[in-house]
Amino acid sequence: MQLKTQGLACGRGDAVLAADLSLKVAAGSALLLRGPNGAGKSTLLLTLAGLLHPISGNVVFEGADPEAGPFIHHCGHxxxxxxxxxxxxxxxxxxxxxxxxxxxxxxxxxxxxxxxxxxxxxxxxxxxxxxxxxxxxxxxxxRPVWLLDEPSAALDAAGRDLLAALLADHLRSGGLAVVATHDDIALPGAATLTLGARA
Ligand SMILES: Nc1ncnc2c1ncn2[C@@H]1O[C@H](COP(=O)(O)OP(=O)(O)OP(=O)(O)O)[C@@H](O)[C@H]1O
Structure with a gap:
């Protein structure tokens, strides 16, 4: 399975928080979302999860079989x-x-x-x-798609290591992940998308 967005813009109401996102997250790989408080990381995760409508553009999970049932875990705050x-x-x-x-x-x-x-x-x-x-x-x-919002919040050092290990296992087994975080999560090879601050 592969997550792709084309010309994706997302936000709240009329406020655009991220625009023109053309993302690709392949099976076995991860994307870390970074950026200051209020930048739009949670908003983007909700949009990828289908819980918020994109302002424009689209989100596609290539290779997903809708007949096979839900394939996304979205874990919010x-x-x-x-x-x-x-x-x-x-x-x-x-x-x-x-x-x-x-x-x-x-x-x-x-x-x-x-x-x-x-x-x-x-x-x-x-x-x-x-x-x-x-x-x-x-x-x-x-489920092959993990969309995780601040999964390391409140975790101790061992908990953060555990999270990194679980993510590594998930990717090794062909899953993909998008993770919004302010922490350093050890995920070798993960791409990073940094969203900007808003006034
Ligand atoms: N339901 C809503 N209605 C209007 N604005 C909202 C709503 N939910 C969030 N926002 C606004 O959208 C902006 C982005 O919020 P979001 O939660 O996506 O940021 P974030 O990057 O995840 O922040 P943090 O690092 O603090 O978790 C914020 O300015 C927030 O106030």
């Missing part, structure tokens, strides 16, 4: 965690909605370092632990 659902129930809930793959919720929790919190109410997780739970959500429901 919010963790979408229900406080009174346990950690493992949260992950099962997401897998039931997004689809089950080879990785079980229990295995995914172990992978992101949350194995011992499985029965805890998700609302009691720390900010970084909740972000790790979002990463586990990516693992239980395999």
């Amino acid at each position: 919010k963790n979408a965690v229900r406080p009174r659902l346990s950690v493992i129930q949260t992950l099962k809930f997401w897998a039931d909605i997004n689809g089950h793959g080879d990785v079980t919720p229990a295995t995914a929790l172990d992978r992101v370092g949350l194995g011992r919190t499985a029965r805890l109410d998700a609302g009691y997780l720390s900010a970084g632990q909740q972000r790790r739970l979002v990463l586990a959500r990516l693992l239980v429901s395999p």
